Amino acid sequence: MSPTYDVVVIGLGGMGSAAAHHLSSRGVRVLGLEKFGPVHNRGSSHGGSRITRQSYFEDPAYVPLLLRAYELYEDVERATGRDIATLCGGVMIGRPDSLTVSGSLRSAVQWDLPHEMLDAAGIRRRFPTLAPQDDEVGLFEEKAGLVRPENMVAAHLQLATRQGADLHFDEPMTRWEPYRDGVRVHTAENTYTAGHLVICPGAWAPRLLTDLGVPFTIERQVMYWFQPLGGVRPFLPENHPIYIWEDADDVQVYGFPSIDGPELGAKVAFFRKGQLCTPETIDRTVHEDEIRAMADHMARCIPDLPGTFLKAATCMYSNTPDEHFVIARHPAHPESVTVACGFSGHGFKFVPVVGEILADLALTGTTGHPIGLFDPHRLAAAPA
Numbered sequence: 001m002s003p004t005y006d007v008v009v010i011g012l013g014g015m016g017s018a019a020a021h022h023l024s025s026r027g028v029r030v031l032g033l034e035k036f037g038p039v040h041n042r043g044s045s046h047g048g049s050r051i052t053r054q055s056y057f058e059d060p061a062y063v064p065l066l067l068r069a070y071e072l073y074e075d076v077e078r079a080t081g082r083d084i085a086t087l088c089g090g091v092m093i094g095r096p097d098s099l100t101v102s103g104s105l106r107s108a109v110q111w112d113l114p115h116e117m118l119d120a121a122g123i124r125r126r127f128p129t130l131a132p133q134d135d136e137v138g139l140f141e142e143k144a145g146l147v148r149p150e151n152m153v154a155a156h157l158q159l160a161t162r163q164g165a166d167l168h169f170d171e172p173m174t175r176w177e178p179y180r181d182g183v184r185v186h187t188a189e190n191t192y193t194a195g196h197l198v199i200c201p202g203a204w205a206p207r208l209l210t211d212l213g214v215p216f217t218i219e220r221q222v223m224y225w226f227q228p229l230g231g232v233r234p235f236l237p238e239n240h241p242i243y244i245w246e247d248a249d250d251v252q253v254y255g256f257p258s259i260d261g262p263e264l265g266a267k268v269a270f271f272r273k274g275q276l277c278t279p280e281t282i283d284r285t286v287h288e289d290e291i292r293a294m295a296d297h298m299a300r301c302i303p304d305l306p307g308t309f310l311k312a313a314t315c316m317y318s319n320t321p322d323e324h325f326v327i328a329r330h331p332a333h334p335e336s337v338t339v340a341c342g343f344s345g346h347g348f349k350f351v352p353v354v355g356e357i358l359a360d361l362a363l364t365g366t367t368g369h370p371i372g373l374f375d376p377h378r379l380a381a382a383p384a
């Protein structure tokens, strides 16, 4: 007899760990299957920090989900005692017509979110480490900040376990098939039956979700840590915001205050424009020329930041063509499968609310959260 569950969750990274938590909190029998160990660094949910913000330049439709995510950060912190979110403030910098500035302002105005517009002199006065060009402006948001991915994943796994979920690590799903009213899920060790399957595959989406019809691209990204000239004091979260900074060539760079002690300096990364890869072929080595390019770029906007290079790490984005997420019942298996994928390099801040949405979709087929933007039908390949 194969073990039977109400719901099997595939992938216990950011989204899957949150789904396992929300499903098990509703009293259903959950099995979570993860290819690697708990809180690993081979997917998309590692590296110590992720930006969170509410004045969302990508689309105002994300804002209600962010407001709910912020509530859930607090719930997770309260329930586990882990440090999840640090709201140190954030500044989105660029020319007034840049996507970073104009898009953030559009969301702030549409949703009446507290924010302040700063001109270049205002940015320099408020944050002396930042050296904007004279034609650059910034939207400052007090409620922006960072979330800690490893703590968030660990907290959701802890809560799911506490609520009775079975979580199996180093046990990848090899395949699944429809079975009776639900699914049958195979691993090298066992076969499980369940009423419903929730697939949260991260960068493995092209392999696990071939019949979704979404042309995903997987992108290698690098995170860099530098020891600032003169030490970390001006970069501590009580003195320093997170920032997203778009230059005249549409290159976006973003970074964090120093949060992990003086020996780890401060983290910075380019947003997008990485190299295409797969989870098998990604180059995990960070090369001298990449480090130099990042140091040169930062020297122009935060001259004190690239003092000494400390370390770098790679990570993967799973992009959809329009860079919006896919969260839905699977169009080819609407009764038995729910999917969450294509988070396109900006999903982590939504992790807890995505978990809540996935529990809604898996158990009822619908959700009260506004997820129209994430419908996979928008991306289905046009008929030839």
Ligand SMILES: Cc1cc2nc3c(=O)[nH]c(=O)nc-3n(C[C@H](O)[C@H](O)[C@H](O)COP(=O)(O)OP(=O)(O)OC[C@H]3O[C@@H](n4cnc5c(N)ncnc54)[C@H](O)[C@@H]3O)c2cc1C
Residues within 6 Å of the ligand: 010, 011, 012, 013, 014, 015, 016, 033, 034, 035, 036, 042, 043, 044, 045, 046, 047, 049, 050, 051, 052, 171, 172, 173, 174, 200, 201, 202, 203, 204, 208, 221, 222, 223, 269, 314, 315, 316, 317, 340, 341, 343, 344, 345, 346, 347, 348, 349, 350
């Ligand atoms: C460098 C970098 C910076 C980022 N910065 C930000 C940011 O500042 N703000 C923000 O909001 N977002 C950011 N993101 C994006 C965000 O981190 C991702 O959108 C999010 O982590 C995706 O979570 P996920 O659950 O889809 O993927 P993952 O966390 O990778 O989880 C997928 C899981 O599926 C497992 N899996 C795969 N195949 C199988 C199988 N067959 N069986 C079982 N398990 C399987 C994998 O092992 C993995 O654990 C960043 C991402 C990167 C890489």
